[in-house]
Amino acid sequence: MNFGFKAILTTGQAPLxxxxxxxxxxxxxxxxxxxxxxxxxxxxxxxxxxxxxxTVRKALDGLVANNLVVRHQGKGTFVATHTPQRELxxxxxxxxxxxxxxxxxxxxxxxxxxxRGERHELHNLKLGSNAxxxxxxxxxxxxxKPVIMERIVVPSKLxxxxxxxxxxxxxxxxxxxxxYGVTIHKAIENIYATSANQETSLYLGLKQGAPxxxxxxxxxxxxxxxxxxxxxxxxxxxxxxxxEIV
Amino acid sequence: MNFGFKAILTTGQAPLxxxxxxxxxxxxxxxxxxxxxxxxxxxxxxxxxxxxxxTVRKALDGLVANNLVVRHQGKGTFVATHTPQRELxxxxxxxxxxxxxxxxxxxxxxxxxxxRGERHELHNLKLGSNAxxxxxxxxxxxxxKPVIMERIVVPSKLxxxxxxxxxxxxxxxxxxxxxYGVTIHKAIENIYATSANQETSLYLGLKQGAPxxxxxxxxxxxxxxxxxxxxxxxxxxxxxxxxEIV
DNA sequence: ATCCGAAATTCATATATAAGAGTTATAGGA
DNA sequence: TCCTATAACTCTTATATATGAATTTCGGAT
Numbered sequence: 001m002n003f004g005f006k007a008i009l010t011t012g013q014a015p016l017x018x019x020x021x022x023x024x025x026x027x028x029x030x031x032x033x034x035x036x037x038x039x040x041x042x043x044x045x046x047x048x049x050x051x052x053x054x055t056v057r058k059a060l061d062g063l064v065a066n067n068l069v070v071r072h073q074g075k076g077t078f079v080a081t082h083t084p085q086r087e088l089x090x091x092x093x094x095x096x097x098x099x100x101x102x103x104x105x106x107x108x109x110x111x112x113x114x115x116r117g118e119r120h121e122l123h124n125l126k127l128g129s130n131a132x133x134x135x136x137x138x139x140x141x142x143x144x145k146p147v148i149m150e151r152i153v154v155p156s157k158l159x160x161x162x163x164x165x166x167x168x169x170x171x172x173x174x175x176x177x178x179x180y181g182v183t184i185h186k187a188i189e190n191i192y193a194t195s196a197n198q199e200t201s202l203y204l205g206l207k208q209g210a211p212x213x214x215x216x217x218x219x220x221x222x223x224x225x226x227x228x229x230x231x232x233x234x235x236x237x238x239x240x241x242x243x244e245i246v
Numbered sequence: 247m248n249f250g251f252k253a254i255l256t257t258g259q260a261p262l263x264x265x266x267x268x269x270x271x272x273x274x275x276x277x278x279x280x281x282x283x284x285x286x287x288x289x290x291x292x293x294x295x296x297x298x299x300x301t302v303r304k305a306l307d308g309l310v311a312n313n314l315v316v317r318h319q320g321k322g323t324f325v326a327t328h329t330p331q332r333e334l335x336x337x338x339x340x341x342x343x344x345x346x347x348x349x350x351x352x353x354x355x356x357x358x359x360x361x362r363g364e365r366h367e368l369h370n371l372k373l374g375s376n377a378x379x380x381x382x383x384x385x386x387x388x389x390x391k392p393v394i395m396e397r398i399v400v401p402s403k404l405x406x407x408x409x410x411x412x413x414x415x416x417x418x419x420x421x422x423x424x425x426y427g428v429t430i431h432k433a434i435e436n437i438y439a440t441s442a443n444q445e446t447s448l449y450l451g452l453k454q455g456a457p458x459x460x461x462x463x464x465x466x467x468x469x470x471x472x473x474x475x476x477x478x479x480x481x482x483x484x485x486x487x488x489x490e491i492v
Numbered sequence: 493a494t495c496c497g498a499a500a501t502t503c504a505t506a507t508a509t510a511a512g513a514g515t516t517a518t519a520g521g522a
Numbered sequence: 523t524c525c526t527a528t529a530a531c532t533c534t535t536a537t538a539t540a541t542g543a544a545t546t547t548c549g550g551a552t
Contacts, residue, residue, distance in 0.1 A: 017505085043535095051506085053506090054505070054507080055504085055506080065311070072534085073512050074511080074534050074535065074536095075534065076535080077535080093489075187490075189490075190487070190488050191486055191487040191488075192482035193440070195441075195457045211440050213437065213438060213439040214439075236440075240436035242434065242435070242436050243489055245336065263538085289501085289502095297538075298539045299539085300537095300538065300539060301539075303503085317503090318501085318502075319502045319545050319546075320501050320502065320544080320545035320546030320547075321501065322501060322502080322546095323502080
């Protein structure tokens, strides 16, 4: 099936592979190709865009580098998915004294409610002034002990019915992707030290005023829109936030 | 100049470009090509290894992705250097409320001494039990206010005469590279919340017991050996540690 | 001094071939 | 006839090379 995309690919501007990469990226962001889907083969795409296989391959190289697609020799190229493993290694940074990551155990759900967004929430999520949000509050445990208290704020528009859900699963991003078609792609975290207030100290089993690690996260979906604003308060007596600088 | 490297490149094993990448990496790590040096052209390397220019280019792609070399069309390929800008964006993560990085201002040097390494220092630097280290302690300021207190531990063997140096420059990694030929390539940081002891509170202008952000860093040189063990204590009242997850 | 072109570089694209994985066809025994 | 092992085929991604374009530098003619 040849859509004659050669017409779209302008000759004077960016190189072909960059233009093709943009087209492919758009199809993934629009959901035309969903996570887990098998992409057309490199030769098929080469036919469609009227270029060589190597050029399509170079376009795909960029998407692979951004963790948007995964290649398997002999089988094909697939849109990347949020497996629990990927979620753990990519988005979870708390490690124990041996520098190993441990999947957080069954979290205790404190609340999951729908309400109007507060000022700073709306600002961080780039929402209009009357938008509603779903707020999830929960405690996560490592090795049985409560370590993280989370407050997760998402736009209600993107997640209809989420507030009625009584048991939010542990792997949130996998759940978002599977149930709501929202893929979390990148995030920015800001980390600071603070001290535990009464509620925090209660949930995390600390003395009031004990130092805790605060992490705010703004996560973006594939199209670049912020879709999650998260505050995590962590007890770092037995764990640290590990960051690899390469 | 053709060394007949075709003989070294085994045919059955890894692909040619991967083998060549290994050879090039080794030359950089060994200091045969120093930071800032111009590499032989892609065609010259192709001649040397008896492969095509495209294969050498693919080998170089890997080094570019790892920030080891920099390419300039029409000019050539250069071994990457630690400019202050790169050091700031790559290794410095404290940002202000506008999420902008600010180069830390003239730091106050508390001490710079040579002594035997303590147990945990030697362990983190993978040194023998009698090895000596140089310990630098200093305070760094942002917008004029003291924000970071650092203790930097490096093996004395790699940095002869460092302890006699009375004014250690601000840009440490640039200095290490220029003066001692040690290039910091990657690092692992572990972050936690703690509270200021008397000394820390004094230097950072905080109340004793105030929450501060602790950051330990183990930095590696090009050959993978740990060359710096650093502890930073940060006042995060007006700054946060920003981490981009991509 | 200024312009122009040749030489050197990286960059872009195409082509050919190899290597991996799955499917189908086929031959040979029970 | 039925089952099984294997060979052959087809699809995929992966690797290697060839050719020309874009970009910078530099020297020589004007």
